[in-house]
Structures are given as C-alpha cells and as structure tokens.
Amino acid sequence: MAHRWGMAIDLDRCTGCEACVAACHAENNIATVNADQAAKGRTMHWIHVERYWEGEFPNIRARFQPVLCQQCDAAPCEPVCPTYASYHNPEGLNAQVYNRCIGTRYCANACPYSVRYFNWFNPAWDKPLQLQLNPDVSVREVGVMEKCTFCNQRILAAEIKAKAENRELQDGEVKPACVQSCPPTAMVFGDLNDANSQVSRMAGSVRATILLEEVGTLPKVIYLERESSHGNE
Amino acid sequence: MERRTFLNFTILSGAALALEGCGNPGTQLVRFIPEEDLVPGVAVLKPSVCAMCSAGCGIQVRVMEGEAEVVRNGQFGIVKMGLAKKLAGNPEHPVSRGKLCARGEAGLQVAYNPDRIQHPLKRSGQRGSGKFTQVSWDEAIEELLTHLRPLASAHESKSIAFLTRPQRGQRAVLIERFLSGFDGAAWVRFEFFDDGVLRKANQLSFGYEQLPTVDLGHSGYVTSFGADFLGTWNSPVAQSAGYGKMRQNRSGVRGKFVQVESRVSQTGANADEWVAAHPGTEGLLALGIAHVILKEKLAHAETAGAAGALIEGWREGLPASSPEAIAWKTGVPPETITRLAREMAARSPAVAIVGGAPLAQTNGLFTALAVNALNALLGSVGKPGGLEFTPEAPLPAAKAGRDNSGEGKSGSVRALAQQILSGQPRPVEALLLHEANPVFATPLGWRVKEALEKVPFIASFGSFLDETSRLADLILPDHSFLESWVDDVPESGTTQSVVSVAPPAMRPLYDTRSLPDVLLDLGHRLGGHISEVLPWKSYEEMLQATLAPLAHHDGSIKTKDGGEFWNKIQEQGGWWSAEATAAPKAKAAASHFNAMKYQEAEFAGSAGEYPFYFLPYASQLFYDGRHANLPWMQEIPEVLSTGMWGTWVEINPRAAATLQIEQGDLVEVASPHGKVRAPVLLSPGIAPDLIAIPVGQGHEEYGRYASGRGANPIKVLAPQVEPTTGALAWAGTRVSITKVGKGELILLSGGPTQWSQEKIAR
Ligand code: SF4
Ligand code: SF4
Ligand code: SF4
Numbered sequence: 001m002a003h004r005w006g007m008a009i010d011l012d013r014c015t016g017c018e019a020c021v022a023a024c025h026a027e028n029n030i031a032t033v034n035a036d037q038a039a040k041g042r043t044m045h046w047i048h049v050e051r052y053w054e055g056e057f058p059n060i061r062a063r064f065q066p067v068l069c070q071q072c073d074a075a076p077c078e079p080v081c082p083t084y085a086s087y088h089n090p091e092g093l094n095a096q097v098y099n100r101c102i103g104t105r106y107c108a109n110a111c112p113y114s115v116r117y118f119n120w121f122n123p124a125w126d127k128p129l130q131l132q133l134n135p136d137v138s139v140r141e142v143g144v145m146e147k148c149t150f151c152n153q154r155i156l157a158a159e160i161k162a163k164a165e166n167r168e169l170q171d172g173e174v175k176p177a178c179v180q181s182c183p184p185t186a187m188v189f190g191d192l193n194d195a196n197s198q199v200s201r202m203a204g205s206v207r208a209t210i211l212l213e214e215v216g217t218l219p220k221v222i223y224l225e226r227e228s229s230h231g232n233e
Numbered sequence: 234m235e236r237r238t239f240l241n242f243t244i245l246s247g248a249a250l251a252l253e254g255c256g257n258p259g260t261q262l263v264r265f266i267p268e269e270d271l272v273p274g275v276a277v278l279k280p281s282v283c284a285m286c287s288a289g290c291g292i293q294v295r296v297m298e299g300e301a302e303v304v305r306n307g308q309f310g311i312v313k314m315g316l317a318k319k320l321a322g323n324p325e326h327p328v329s330r331g332k333l334c335a336r337g338e339a340g341l342q343v344a345y346n347p348d349r350i351q352h353p354l355k356r357s358g359q360r361g362s363g364k365f366t367q368v369s370w371d372e373a374i375e376e377l378l379t380h381l382r383p384l385a386s387a388h389e390s391k392s393i394a395f396l397t398r399p400q401r402g403q404r405a406v407l408i409e410r411f412l413s414g415f416d417g418a419a420w421v422r423f424e425f426f427d428d429g430v431l432r433k434a435n436q437l438s439f440g441y442e443q444l445p446t447v448d449l450g451h452s453g454y455v456t457s458f459g460a461d462f463l464g465t466w467n468s469p470v471a472q473s474a475g476y477g478k479m480r481q482n483r484s485g486v487r488g489k490f491v492q493v494e495s496r497v498s499q500t501g502a503n504a505d506e507w508v509a510a511h512p513g514t515e516g517l518l519a520l521g522i523a524h525v526i527l528k529e530k531l532a533h534a535e536t537a538g539a540a541g542a543l544i545e546g547w548r549e550g551l552p553a554s555s556p557e558a559i560a561w562k563t564g565v566p567p568e569t570i571t572r573l574a575r576e577m578a579a580r581s582p583a584v585a586i587v588g589g590a591p592l593a594q595t596n597g598l599f600t601a602l603a604v605n606a607l608n609a610l611l612g613s614v615g616k617p618g619g620l621e622f623t624p625e626a627p628l629p630a631a632k633a634g635r636d637n638s639g640e641g642k643s644g645s646v647r648a649l650a651q652q653i654l655s656g657q658p659r660p661v662e663a664l665l666l667h668e669a670n671p672v673f674a675t676p677l678g679w680r681v682k683e684a685l686e687k688v689p690f691i692a693s694f695g696s697f698l699d700e701t702s703r704l705a706d707l708i709l710p711d712h713s714f715l716e717s718w719v720d721d722v723p724e725s726g727t728t729q730s731v732v733s734v735a736p737p738a739m740r741p742l743y744d745t746r747s748l749p750d751v752l753l754d755l756g757h758r759l760g761g762h763i764s765e766v767l768p769w770k771s772y773e774e775m776l777q778a779t780l781a782p783l784a785h786h787d788g789s790i791k792t793k794d795g796g797e798f799w800n801k802i803q804e805q806g807g808w809w810s811a812e813a814t815a816a817p818k819a820k821a822a823a824s825h826f827n828a829m830k831y832q833e834a835e836f837a838g839s840a841g842e843y844p845f846y847f848l849p850y851a852s853q854l855f856y857d858g859r860h861a862n863l864p865w866m867q868e869i870p871e872v873l874s875t876g877m878w879g880t881w882v883e884i885n886p887r888a889a890a891t892l893q894i895e896q897g898d899l900v901e902v903a904s905p906h907g908k909v910r911a912p913v914l915l916s917p918g919i920a921p922d923l924i925a926i927p928v929g930q931g932h933e934e935y936g937r938y939a940s941g942r943g944a945n946p947i948k949v950l951a952p953q954v955e956p957t958t959g960a961l962a963w964a965g966t967r968v969s970i971t972k973v974g975k976g977e978l979i980l981l982s983g984g985p986t987q988w989s990q991e992k993i994a995r
Contacts, residue, residue, distance in 0.1 A: 010480075010481055012480045012481050012487075013476075013481055015463040015473055015476065015500070015503050016502060016872040017334060017335060017463060017464065017469075017499065018853060018854070018870075019333060019335045019338060021335065021869050022335035022338035022865055022866075022869055023321075023335075023338050025865050025869070026338050026339075027319060032864040032865060032867070032868040035877070035878035035879065038877045038878050038979050039977065039979045043877065043981065045869070048870065049870075051872055051873055051875065051982070053917045053918065055917075056917060057509070057919070057920065057921065058507070058508075058509040060497060060507065060918050061497070061502060061507055062502035063502070064502065064503075126347040126937070127347055128301065128302065128347065129346070131316050131345045132341045132345050133318075134318050135297055135318070177319070177321075180322075180331070181322070181333045182332065183332040183333070183334060183469070183470045183473030183474055183477070184463075184474060184476050184477030184480075185332075185474065185477045186477065228505050229487055229488070229489035229490075229505045
C-alpha cells in the first residue's frame with residue numbers, strides 16, 4: 001500500500017522552544033534575509049511557532065502551536081498554479097517544483113495557513129556559510145515560492161534504503177528534521193495508511209484536531225489539544 | 234598537528250574563479266589533494282559534544298563531502314573535505330538522547346561563521362582599536378612565551394590570570410595544571426547567568442555542590458520557582474524530554490506544572506497554573522507552602538533532615554510564614570498558597586525546582602535553601618520523580634575535571650578586576666583569555682573594561698572579536714568545536730555517570746590551533762614543572778591516557794583492552810555507567826552553617842524615582858549574548874514576543890497606558906547605574922511593576938550580524954551581589970522608563986490571531 005505521510009503534534013508536549021524552526025533552517029537550506037527584509041515580513045520560516053496569549057495578568061497564560069504546511073489532501077494552493085509548480089505527488093504530499101514556478105504567488109494567496117514563502121531576492125550566504133548547505137536539498141532562487149516539504153529528501157532516502165535492504169519501512173524510521181530535534185517529542189511523523197503507526201494512533205486520540213476544518217483542506221497535520229490540570233485531581 | 238598536506242599544483246583559473254572574493258590576495262587558487270576518502274553524496278554520522286551551553290548534550294554531526302576554501306600550511310586553496318552539514322542529538326547519549334535545542338542546531342554557524350578569526354593576529358593599532366596584523370604561529374607562540382617565561386620562574390611577584398567560560402573534563406584539568414606552573418595564577422571562569430548560588434545551596438542542603446537532575450518524567454507535580462528549565466536553564470534538552478513524558482506518557486496520569494515568576498517565561502507559558510510572586514519573595518512563598526504542609530501534618534518536619542535544619546523556625550513549623558502572614562509580601566493570595574501545599578502533598582512524587590531570577594537577588598541563597606527544604610519535606614530528593622544528582626565520573630578525584638567549586642561564576646571576574654586595579658595581592662602582568670566576554674556581560678560598576686585595559690599583556694584564544702577580545706595584544710585563534718577534540722563531564726541532566734569524548738568531526742578550515750594543543754605546546758617550551766605535569770604531546774594523547782582507567786569500570790563499553798576501548802569510546806561519543814541514584818548525603822555540610830531566616834531582597838534604586846523592578850532575562854536564542862553573531866539565531870523569532878533581529882522592552886499594557894506609552898515607542902530604561910534605549914513591546918505576560926529586556930543584543934563588536942544591533946540590558950544593572958557567593962544579583966535593580974521617540978520592532982506575528990482548531994469528526 002502506498003504511504004500517506006502525516007504528522008501529529010502534541011500541543012500538550014510542545015514547549016515553544018523553537019528547536020524545530022532551527023532544525024528546519026539547517027536541513028532545508030532556508031536562507032535568512034536580514035533585519036530590513038524581516039521587517040517587511042519576508043522571512044522564510046517553513047515552520048514557525050504561533051503564540052496565543054489567553055487572559056490577563058495575573059491570570060494569564062500563553063499557548064504555542066507550531067505551524068507548517070498542513071500537507072492538505074485538498075490543497076487550495078494547487079489548482080491556482082498556472083504552471084503546475086504546486087502539485088500533489090504520488091504519496092499525497094503537496095510538492096513544489098521550483099523550476100516550474102514563475103512566481104505568480106497565487107498559491108501563497110490561496111493557502112489558508114499562510115505557510116508559503118516567496119524568494120524576493122536570490123538567497124545569499126556570506127562565505128563560508130554556504131558550507132552548511134545540505135547537498136540533498138536544492139537551493140531556491142529569486143522569484144520562486146518555497147515551503148515545507150515534510151523533508152521529502154529524508155522520506156526518499158529512507159524508502160530507497162529500505163528497498164535496497166528488501167524490507168518494509170519501519171514506523172518511526174522517517175524523521176523530518178523538526179521531528180528529530182523536538183526535545184519533548186511533541187512531533188511524530190509516520191504513515192497514516194498504517195493503522196498501527198504512532199501517528200495514526202495519535203490521530204485517533206480524543207484530543208486530535210485539525211486547523212481550519214471549515215475550509216475543507218483535509219490536512220495531514222494533526223494537532224493534539226493541550227490539556228490542563230486544575231486543582232487536586 | 235602534523236597534518237600531511239600535499240600540494241597539487243593544479244592552478245585554477247578562468248571559470249573556476251567563480252570562487253573569488255575569498256580574501257585571497259592572489260588571483261589564483263591552489264587545489265589541494267583531498268585529505269580524506271569520502272563517497273560523494275553519502276553522509277557519515279560522527280559523534281561530538283555540543284559547545285553552545287554548559288549542559289553538555291552529546292551530538293551527532295552529519296558529515297558529507299564538499300569543497301571548501303581552506304588554509305593549509307599558510308597556503309590558501311580549495312580542498313575536497315568532509316564538512317559538517319547538520320547537527321542532531323546523539324541517540325545514545327544520556328543527556329541529549331537524540332534531541333537538540335535551537336541553539337545547539339546553530340553550532341554549524343559557529344564553525345562556518347564569516348567573522349571567525351582565521352589565523353594568529355598581533356595588535357597593530359591602539360589597544361581596543363580593532364587593528365591587527367597577521368602573524369605566523371611561530372611568531373605568535375614566541376611572542377607569548379616572552380611574556381610567560383619570566384612569570385613561570387619561581388618567586389616571581391607578578392602573575393597571570395586565565396579568563397574563560399566554565400570548563401569541565403580534561404580541558405579543565407589541563408588548564409589547571411598549566412596554571413600550576415605560575416605562582417599565584419588566577420583561573421577565572423566567568424558565566425553571567427551564574428548558578429553558583431544554587432550549587433552552594435545544594436551543597437548545604439544535600440551535600441552536592443552541583444546542579445540537580447530533575448526526574449520530570451516520573452513526577453506527578455512540578456513547581457518551578459523562576460527556573461526556565463524548558464528554555465535556557467541547567468540541562469534544557471534533558472529537562473524538556475522529561476517534561477514531555479510528564480505530560481503525556483503515563484496512561485491516566487498527567488503531571489501538573491506550576492510556575493512561580495513575575496514575567497511569563499517560555500517555560501512558564503506551559504504551566505497549568507502560573508503564580509506571580511513579587512520579585513525576591515519566592516523563598517518566602519516556599520516557606521508558606523511548607524508551613525501549610527507542616528501545620529496540616531501532611532509531612533513531618535524531620536523528613537526534611539539537614540535541608541530543613543538550615544531554615545530558622547523549621548522544627549517549630551515556620552510560625553512566621555503562615556499564608557496569611559506572607560500573602561501581602563509575596564502578592565500570592567493565602568487560598569492559593571494553601572491549595573498549592575495540599576496539591577503538592579497529595580500528588581506525589583512532587584518536586585520543586587528553583588533557578589534564574591529568584592536566585593539573582595541579594596537573598597538568593599535563602600530562596601534556594603527554602604525551596605530545597607520544601608523539596609526535602611516533599612520527600613523528593615534522591616527519589617524517582619524528584620531531584621537527583623548526576624554521579625561523579627569514576628576518574629581519580631581531581632582528575633575528573635568536574636571541580637564544581639570552580640564552575641562558572643560571575644563574581645570571580647569582579648575579584649579579578651579588583652586585583653588588577655589594586656595590584657593586590659599581586660599585580661596581573663598577563664591575561665590569557667578564551668571566549669568569556671565580561672566586558673559585555675558585567676555591570677559598569679565592576680569596572681571590568683577599565684581593569685583589563687590596565688593589564689600589560691593580553692593574549693586571546695577565542696575565535697571571534699568581541700568587546701573583551703578586542704582588547705587583546707595577541708590572538709591565537711582556537712578551532713571551532715566541530716574541528717576539535719571535545720570532551721566533557723556533564724554536571725546534570727542524567728542519572729548516569731557520563732564522560733563524553735569525541736575526535737574532531739571535520740578538519741579545520743583555517744590556520745587555527747586548538748587551545749589544549751597550544752597549552753601543551755607552551756608547557757613543553759616553558760619546561761620545568763609545567764612540562765612534568767603535562768607530559769603529553771597532544772590533547773588526543775592526553776585524553777587517551779587520562780580516560781583509559783574508565784575501561785575498568787562497568788559501563789557502556791564492554792572491553793578492558795586499552796586500544797579497543799579507545800576506539801569504542803570515540804565511536805560512541807563517550808562512556809557512561811548504568812543509572813544510579815545519589816541519595817542526599819546525611820547532614821550535608823550544614824553543621825557549621827547557621828540556620829537562615831528570610832530577609833527581604835535589596836533593590837538598587839529608590840522605588841519613588843525608579844518605580845519598576847527590572848528583569849534582564851536569558852534569551853531563548855542568544856542565551857547570554859554569545860550566540861548573537863549567528864544569523865539563524867537573529868532571524869528565528871523569539872517565541873513569546875515573535876521578535877527578530879533586535880531588542881525590545883517588555884511592559885504590561887496597563888502600566889504602559891498610564892505612562893501613555895504605546896507599542897513600538899522608543900523608550901529609555903534607566904537605573905542609577907546606566908541606561909539603554911529600545912522599542913516597547915506590550916506584553917500581557919508581565920507584572921505591571923516589572924520591566925524586562927532580553928539579554929544578548931547590544932554588542933558593540935561581535936561580527937557583522939550582531940555589532941551595533943539592539944541594546945544591552947546588562948549595562949543598566951547595579952553591581953549588587955548575593956553576599957555569600959558573590960554572584961551578581963542581576964534581578965536586583967530598579968528602573969524608570971521614559972518615552973523618547975519612535976522605534977521599530979521587528980515581529981513575526983502581526984497581532985493576536987488564533988487559528989480555529991476543530992476536533993476531528995469521527
Ligand atoms: S497548507 Fe497551504 S501550502 Fe500546504 S498544502 Fe495546504 S494550501 Fe498548500
Ligand atoms: S521543537 Fe517541539 S517543543 Fe520545540 S517548538 Fe517545535 S514542536 Fe514545540
Ligand atoms: S541544551 Fe542546547 S545548547 Fe545546551 S548543550 Fe544541549 S543542545 Fe547544546
């Protein structure tokens with residue numbers, strides 16, 4: 001059976017530590033812009049952590065929610081692309097073909113989660129920072145849209161390795177960079193087609209939610225709601 | 234050191250000069266013969282140790298072949314070599330267990346930082362002018378020796394000081410032995426976010442002068458007094474792993490977490506209950522909780538043993554600390570105190586943690602002792618779900634290099650400045666410097682810069698020019714940690730005894746040398762006592778010799794054969810024992826210590842003129858400022874503010890409204906000791922009588938990404954100290970705030986939006 005890759009993020013474990021964000025930058029050759037461009041909203045964090053304040057001092061708390069491409073099954077970013085740069089790959093991932101992209105940015109407008117990022121300039125690395133670049137991931141150029149790929153390069157590498165060893169992929173064998181780093185193990189990645197995978201089991205939790213269900217995007221990122229412990233339970 | 238370097242005289246020209254602009258004066262680049270045999274496109278995972286904070290997480294470096302511009306034997310050229318591409322936690326390592334924090338991920342940008350010093354430098358302009366000229370290693374070593382030789386001779390009345398960050402493991406042993414060749418040498422290990430107060434308290438309460446390991450994963454109830462244990466404090470990766478398990482790992486059990494602090498930290502944001510106690514009263518709150526537990530006979534006073542005996546009135550049930558009596562001082566309602574006490578007693582194992590701002594007060598030691606006593610009363614010390622202490626490494630005592638009494642201290646640098654300025658007990662003739670940056674990270678009142686400027690000779694081994702190293706006369710740049718032999722003995726974060734060690738993950742890019750190797754070389758040349766206590770030719774040789782005894786202890790490596798053991802320990806990235814729990818040492822060191830009673834924290838600045846408490850807090854991304862030169866850390870949004878590339882002043886919206894201050898206004902924050910300017914960020918998570926600024930920005934000099942950016946709140950601080958340990962009381966200053974114009978905040982999120990989150994229909 002084909003894989004259907006999905007991610008579960010347990011918001012009761014997520015601490016807002018930003019390790020996933022740093023790991024994603026390192027793995028995926030995401031360029032930093034600079035202060036001026038950041039002020040214009042042109043940073044390219046494929047994953048970022050939303051913070052919501054609740055209440056007022058002193059009865060205040062903040063909640064965190066890491067937001068990345070939700071890998072929608074019905075992805076609004078796809079039909080709007082005139083060049084099919086934003087497309088559905090055979091494993092159900094929303095992929096971006098950089099050399100088809102002509103930079104209309106229709107997809108970014110269509111994405112209800114605002115997780116697509118446009119290269120306003122050719123990315124540049126002050127020497128020798130280019131040595132950090134991961135050879136498994138292509139570097140984008142000006143005028144191209146980019147976003148989270150579920151670390152497709154890691155998925156492919158694991159699939160090839162399993163095939164070479166003539167075996168099935170193990171649950172938990174594929175770990176996107178964010179999942180790998182996450183210190184409290186809030187993030188879990190795996191095959192939603194495998195009912196026994198950890199991600200499938202988490203998707204079946206009573207705490208399981210998805211973002212903006214009403215827009216009908218059928219995301220493959222599942223959030224487990226944060227709980228609260230009050231009083232002497 | 235002897236690297237076999239061959240030159241292959243293929244001169245690249247024309248198209249290949251797409252690589253120009255590398256600072257090479259010539260127009261032709263030499264291509265060196267590859268130094269290692271790597272399969273292109275295939276990654277090798279090599280163990281190492283994270284050097285980004287003191288936790289000592291074991292890491293795994295993903296190395297792949299690539300082309301780099303390097304310096305070999307003084308010659309600039311291109312080489313195919315193994316390059317670090319990604320850092321991750323080492324899954325086998327007892328501290329990190331395969332995980333890594335954001336700062337750890339950015340270790341790559343230390344190695345590949347464009348502002349790294351690439352070869353030895355000698356000052357050519359005025360001291361502090363930042364003007365240097367390139368010299369060879371031979372010249373640099375000779376120059377250094379001319380300053381060290383006279384001081385190494387017996388009965389020299391002048392001496393040297395070595396100023397570093399905290400060091401552990403064999404590096405610490407090496408530095409100590411090196412300095413033993415100089416009469417009266419001072420080794421100053423500087424750390425701004427000084428945990429010395431807690432170490433001292435733990436020694437008094439439990440007999441361990443070290444930071445605790447918190448077994449969060451098995452805890453039923455966690456109360457943290459100010460400790461940012463999921464962000465920057467102690468061993469954040471290990472603690473985060475435990476936290477995840479505490480929340481969602483045991484069926485039907487979800488540990489409760491209460492945070493006590495006056496500004497919501499990244500850690501506090503995750504609390505089920507957030508308790509705002511006034512700064513400096515956290516210890517009193519701990520006593521109030523203990524009072525209820527004792528009064529309601531939820532535990533016996535004797536349970537707390539030596540830790541309880543340190544608190545005046547403990548046996549009598551802390552009569553002066555009833556919830557009603559302390560409510561007005563702490564700002565916490567009596568009902569809350571009573572309820573917290575009952576919950577803690579009922580939901581065992583319950584554990585209390587203390588760290589950060591509450592200990593950075595003039596009464597910090599008392600606060601730590603009070604929380605320790607509460608912990609002991611809850612029966613959490615040395616028990617699953619409670620506080621434990623990482624067992625020592627089974628290396629001959631002083632040789633383990635975990636001499637905690639010498640761990641990072643802020644006050645030690647003040648003593649050094651005083652010694653330099655007064656010339657007493659003996660003048661400091663030469664200063665050796667490695668990475669510590671006290672000119673940036675001490676209050677102006679300690680006069681550190683002025684003192685260092687007076688030292689006749691300063692040699693720096695650091696990789697970057699910063700506010701302190703720019704005062705150097707000579708720079709002998711270290712390798713980055715990814716290019717070095719690394720070793721460490723973690724102080725906390727595991728109940729296994731751990732000795733981490735790993736060979737360089739990649740070859741050095743530049744004409745740099747590792748500090749331990751330079752010290753060994755200097756030792757040989759100086760001869761006499763130093764060369765006797767440091768007989769090794771290289772640091773690798775030293776590590777192999779000093780760690781060999783580990784082969785005879787039960788642990789992660791099952792061979793007693795010396796050579797095989799040495800191979801295995803490098804492969805694993807270290808040696809570790811089975812888990813062991815260290816029980817509190819009965820009576821601890823407390824017997825000669827008088828019981829303490831609560832005294833109010835003293836704040837510098839009158840409340841009338843300076844109406845706000847001031848909190849300079851450890852940045853999630855820059856920690857104490859050392860990571861501000863890394864572009865990833867600049868551009869990743871700090872999670873609570875979503876701020877990037879700058880500094881902000883946090884103020885409660887209601888307090889701001891009364892002062893007619895709005896978001897983005899440029900304000901001046903002033904104390905009797907200094908002032909800074911930065912834009913305002915209205916933050917609902919901060920007490921109305923508190924102003925907070927993250928530490929880390931405001932560098933005058935620290936490479937292209939950090940220099941001249943933002944403001945440094947440390948320069949506002951009063952030179953207050955905790956009297957027993959001399960630690961800087963960095964949370965003990967009061968400030969005023971005045972609007973001076975319009976500023977610019979760079980935030981990721983435009984405002985308080987919220988995704989609608991729908992339960993999956995089923
Ligand atoms: S989250 Fe946005 S970018 Fe990702 S698949 Fe859905 S619409 Fe496309
Ligand atoms: S790494 Fe994990 S805990 Fe940290 S912000 Fe990301 S999801 Fe949350
Ligand atoms: S906590 Fe982070 S910075 Fe510190 S050693 Fe671990 S990974 Fe490195």
